[in-house]
Amino acid sequence: MHDLIHQCADGRMLDVWRVEVNRRNPGHATLEDFASSTPTWEAIEAISLSLVASYVDKPASQDGDFRNASLVLGRLLLYVELCHAMKHGDIGRVERTFLHWVFVFKKVGKHKYATELVRIMNELNHVYPPGLARAIRLNWLCNPTGKPDGFRAVDWLVELMNLFTxxxxxxxxxxxxxxxxxxxxxxxxxxxKVHTLFQDNFHLVHRSVRHAPPDTASTLKVLLDELKKHNPHMCTPNRPAEVKLEDHLREGMYILQTTTGIARETEVTGTDTEEGQGEDEELDIEVDIDDLEAAE
Structure with missing residues (x-):
């Protein structure tokens, strides 16, 4: 599922680039045409900023397909941002995505996830001493391999040690x-270390079960062809959509703003319920949307 999400995000981002560069210059029918024009880095940055402003999170669009595509792209980019920040150990960027995930979790009924994210955000920014908050942030992730993009969650390392043990x-x-x-x-x-030493001495260079990253060129080509065929990222006013996707971000924000506290599922069941089912208990500490925005 992780790889599938990234492939979908890559395909949609490439299609958005295709639509935008063609809109700016009809002679650039494909991204290859755009690349052959040797654009400057400043031009690429300017287009990138324009893409975010024009194609991401447009719930009020009069084009149903474009609206749905913009919401999907917004959630995909949020996931990609979180993964990239975690892999590179940028805990500040990881923390800045928390508020968005709180809204999403509230909308889909995962109240415990939302509750714990709000709790840790509040405690890190308003409760814990600065030294303790810094220690927590520095120990959220670990890097077993020492590579620049080798950071992992601590529980991942714990499970790996359990496997070896x-x-x-x-x-x-x-x-x-x-x-x-x-x-x-x-x-x-x-x-x-002994195991690895023996393998190195006997020149067992193919000892790893890890493989090279898969070549997704053919997969992306199929996806891009379908996107080009239906053009969901090209805004066409009054185009209807077969399904109107929910805006989890804003609807979750509304739920959070209209509740007196961060709701938690009763301890009897120990599980989250679907939206609208069961009674939620209020936490002892109440944190509203203003507190979270102040922590940004």
């Missing part, structure tokens, strides 16, 4: 005991 080096048969797993758990990193 319980499965890879957990023994088998009658020797696989709880006591043995506990005894060997501090040595997992040593086992990994």
């Amino acid at each position: 319980k499965v890879v080096y957990g023994s088998s048969g009658y020797t696989r005991t709880f006591q043995l797993i506990i005894k060997q758990s501090p040595l997992i990193e040593l086992f990994r």
Whole structure:
């Protein structure tokens, strides 16, 4: 699903670029034509800013298909932004996406996610001392490989260590005991280094199960052909849409603004409910939309 979201985002962004450069210069029928004109970096930046202003999040558009496409593109870009910020360890950018996700989670009925995001935003900006808040931000992500884009969530590393401890080096048969797993758990990193050392000495260069990034050129071509055929990113007034997509961002914002506090599902069920079902309890601490905007 993660790869699918990124491929959809890439395809839609490329199609938006195609529409915009063709609108500015009819001679640029394709992105290849635009690239062959050797545009300056300043021109590319200017077009990028124009794309955000003209093609992203247009719920009031009179073109139904264009409206839907703009909402989809807005949510895709938010996801891509979050992934990119996490991979590069930019916790400030990660934190700035939280408020948008709060609105989305409120709209789809995931109240606990929204509640916890609001809670941590409020505590980091208004409750915790600056030193503690900084320590939390610096330890939200970890980088096991040391690569510039190798940051991961801490729970991902915990699950990886669980895999090594319980499965890879957990023994088998009658020797696989709880006591043995506990005894060997501090040595997992040593086992990994010895394993890698043997593989390097025997020149086992293809030891990794990781593969090169897939070539998505053919996938993107099919997607771009379909987008060009239907032209959802070209605004055509009064064009009807078969389905009117919900604007999760603004509708979630409305829900948040019209409730007295951040609602949480009752502790009896322990699960979120669909929108409109069940009774929500108010948290002891009430945080409204003004508090969140002040934290930006």
